[in-house]
Amino acid sequence: VGSPNVTNLRVLDTFLNERNSSDLVKDAIKLAKPYFFLNIVGPRIEAEARKVFDAFRAESTGNEVLHYYFMFRDYPELLRAEPTNPLYLLKNFSEDREREKYLDIAFPSMSIKYAIKSFTSLMGQAPTLSAADLEAYTKNEYEFLEKLKAVQRVKEEAFDK
Amino acid sequence: VHLTQSARSTKDIKRLVNQLLDQGISKLLPSATDRLGSKLREDLMGELYQLIEFVLLNNATQGRSGSALPPKHLLQERLASLTNAQ
Numbered sequence: 407v408g409s410p411n412v413t414n415l416r417v418l419d420t421f422l423n424e425r426n427s428s429d430l431v432k433d434a435i436k437l438a439k440p441y442f443f444l445n446i447v448g449p450r451i452e453a454e455a456r457k458v459f460d461a462f463r464a465e466s467t468g469n470e471v472l473h474y475y476f477m478f479r480d481y482p483e484l485l486r487a488e489p490t491n492p493l494y495l496l497k498n499f500s501e502d503r504e505r506e507k508y509l510d511i512a513f514p515s516m517s518i519k520y521a522i523k524s525f526t527s528l529m530g531q532a533p534t535l536s537a538a539d540l541e542a543y544t545k546n547e548y549e550f551l552e553k554l555k556a557v558q559r560v561k562e563e564a565f566d567k
Numbered sequence: 568v569h570l571t572q573s574a575r576s577t578k579d580i581k582r583l584v585n586q587l588l589d590q591g592i593s594k595l596l597p598s599a600t601d602r603l604g605s606k607l608r609e610d611l612m613g614e615l616y617q618l619i620e621f622v623l624l625n626n627a628t629q630g631r632s633g634s635a636l637p638p639k640h641l642l643q644e645r646l647a648s649l650t651n652a653q
Contacts, residue, residue: 413641413648414616415580420637421623422575422583430623430632431587438618439592446614447595454607 584616 421430478484487494510517519541539553575583585593596612599605626632636642 410648411613411616412577413645414613414620415577416641417620417624417637417645418584418616419575419580420641421627421634422580424634426634428587430626430634431584431619432589433632434619434622434626435588435592435615437622438615439589442592442615442618446618447611450607450611 581612581616584619585612 418431421427424430510519514520592615596608599608623632623634624636627634627636
């Protein structure tokens with residue numbers, strides 16, 4: 407059994423032996439043309455265009471990670487950095503985290519700290535906290551609770567007096 | 568001079584069919600020199616040959632064109648090539 411392409415051409419060959427072979431094939435091409443363009447050429451060209459587009463997208467993705475590649479190529483010790491090493495911070499650098507940090511500085515009224523502060527003051531039960539207390543809250547919840555208890559104790563003592 | 572069936576290679580068959588293509592198809596699928604372009608052209612031409620074959624066989628079976636059907640053994644071979652995955 408020959409390959410599909412070869413047997414296909416062999417069948418066409420029998421029609422080329424006919425007396426009016428050119429008219430036969432021309433008519434067949436005329437009939438096949440609309441289906442060929444609409445259902446075969448169109449989707450195929452679109453698929454090829456998609457391939458090209460994906461190739462460009464891969465390029466742009468490559469550019470996004472290229473600076474990490476250069477960083478680790480030029481500073482390979484970063485890959486071996488441990489949490490105690492200051493270089494570890496550079497290795498675990500997060501753009502999103504940094505952005506949030508600087509947004510808090512630029513727009514303090516939109517920060518989480520401010521939201522907590524305004525919420526607690528709105529409740530009217532928690533004592534007013536200093537910026538240092540809020541900082542401690544974000545750093546260590548346990549320390550904050552201890553301070554809160556201390557403040558509460560001072561207030562109760564003052565009330566008792 | 569017409570080639571006889573036995574002397575015709577697949578290349579000759581393609582050349583003869585390509586000579587009958589109209590300008591629309593010829594312009595859309597020019598013979599490309601690069602590998603990707605020639606692969607695309609080859610694939611699309613393969614599809615076109617299959618469509619032409621379908622139309623020719625359909626017309627022959629319905630007696631529209633007045634042409635004779637291909638010999639039975641060739642049709643059986645063609646069917647086998649389509650049903651058996653290579």
